[in-house]
Amino acid sequence: MAYLDELFGLKGKTAFVTGGAQGIGKVVALGMARAGMDVAIVDINKEKAEETAHEVAACGVRSLALAADVTSVEDVDRMVEAVVGDFGRLDVAFNNAGIASNLPSESTPLADWKNVIEVNLIGVFLTARAAGRQMIAQGGGSIVNTASMSGHIVNRPQPQSAYNASKSGVIQLTKSLAVEWAPHKVRVNSISPGYIRTEMTVHVRRDWQDSWMAQSVTPVMGRPEDLVAGVLYFASDAAAFTTGADLVMDGGFTVV
Numbered sequence: 001m002a003y004l005d006e007l008f009g010l011k012g013k014t015a016f017v018t019g020g021a022q023g024i025g026k027v028v029a030l031g032m033a034r035a036g037m038d039v040a041i042v043d044i045n046k047e048k049a050e051e052t053a054h055e056v057a058a059c060g061v062r063s064l065a066l067a068a069d070v071t072s073v074e075d076v077d078r079m080v081e082a083v084v085g086d087f088g089r090l091d092v093a094f095n096n097a098g099i100a101s102n103l104p105s106e107s108t109p110l111a112d113w114k115n116v117i118e119v120n121l122i123g124v125f126l127t128a129r130a131a132g133r134q135m136i137a138q139g140g141g142s143i144v145n146t147a148s149m150s151g152h153i154v155n156r157p158q159p160q161s162a163y164n165a166s167k168s169g170v171i172q173l174t175k176s177l178a179v180e181w182a183p184h185k186v187r188v189n190s191i192s193p194g195y196i197r198t199e200m201t202v203h204v205r206r207d208w209q210d211s212w213m214a215q216s217v218t219p220v221m222g223r224p225e226d227l228v229a230g231v232l233y234f235a236s237d238a239a240a241f242t243t244g245a246d247l248v249m250d251g252g253f254t255v256v
Contacts, residue, residue, distance in 0.1 A: 008236045011036030014087040015235065016079070018070055018127055019097030021048035023198035024146065026055075027224035028094060028231050033059035035232060037092070040064040040083045044097075062087065070097045070123030080130040089138050092235040093131035095124045096146040098166075100200060102158045113162045120166035125173060128188065132181055140185030144234045147171045147190040149250040157211050158204075167192075171246050178244030187243040189234045194250025197221040218251030 015032055019025040021043035029039045033056040041056065043049040046067035053065035064086050068075040084090055098120045101112055124145050135141030150160065151167035171190055178188040195201060195212050201221065213219040230247045233239050248254060 007238045008232070009036075010232065010236055012038075013091040013235070014038045014040075014083070014089055015092035015094060016040040016042050016066075016083050016090065016131075017094045017096060018042045018068070018123070019146075020094075021045050021052050023200060024193065024196060024224045024227055025094070025096045026052050028096070028228050029056055030059065031225075031228035031232060032092070032094075032235070033061045033063070036061060037235075038062035038064075038087050040066055040079075040087070042066045042068050042070075042079055042097075044069055070095075070127055071118045073126060076126045076130045079127075080134055084134055090131060090134045091141050093127060093135075093141070093143045094146075094231060094235075095127040095131075095143065097123055097127075098146060100160060100163045102160050102163075104159045105161045108162070116162035117166050117169075120163065121169040121173070124170050128173070128177055132177065132186055132188075135186045136181065136184040141187075142235050142239070143177070143186065143188045144231050145170050145174050145188070145190040147174065147192045147246060149192050149194045149248060149254050151192060151246075152248065152254050156215070158208050174246065175244045182243055187234070187239065189239070189243060190246045191227060191230050191234075192246050192248045192250065193222065193227055194248075194253045195221045196224055196227070198224060216251060216253045217256060218253070220251070222249070222251055 017029040020041035041049045041053045049065040053063040056063035068079040147170040148167035150164045151171045174190040
């Protein structure tokens with residue numbers, strides 16, 4: 001255990017999680033807390049963020065609840081300032097906030113298409129940039145972005161061109177930032193989840209869900225808990241030589 005603690009030890013590190021009030025963000029934030037990390041829950045819904053921050057604090061670590069719109073430069077910069085002001089530094093940024101839209105491209109209002117890109121891609125850039133500035137100043141850190149298997153494939157049967165484009169962009173953004181910031185000891189990686197049972201997917205049409213399972217080599221939806229270890233690996237010193245990587249965690253969906 002001593003060796004594993006040395007290799008993967010996260011106790012005392014600090015992090016923020018965007019979209020941290022529910023779903024993947026919440027479960028990963030609680031995983032960070034159980035590993036001994038201080039965690040700031042960042043979400044557009046302040047009330048839910050406070051509820052999750054309370055659960056984080058119950059793990060015996062410091063927690064913080066912050067309301068922020070990840071598409072707002074001002075909100076994002078204030079958020080990072082608040083995290084550093086409270087925790088003293090920022091070791092890990094999990095840029096996870098995202099939305100989906102399942103409208104046919106030919107009838108999608110441009111405003112809706114842009115909104116998905118704004119949250120999923122520009123939001124990741126803004127939160128990564130703010131975190132990167134702090135990490136460069138302090139001498140290093142780890143950034144983990146939530147991409148998707150949708151950045152590697154075109155999902156069927158649902159139409160989602162904006163989502164797919166945004167997540168493909170997150171993967172390439174991750175690689176680009178990894179190259180830029182490697183000299184500053186800032187690592188940038190991403191995870192690409194498959195179909196995960198969260199508040200976002202549980203109400204999706206049953207015929208779509210049935211189709212997903214028929215296409216998958218693992219005919220069940222994943223759980224947010226299945227993603228925690230991947231994020232914690234990237235956050236830890238065990239991943240000291242890993243940057244610019246995208247970890248596909250999809251139950252083998254994209255293999256075939």
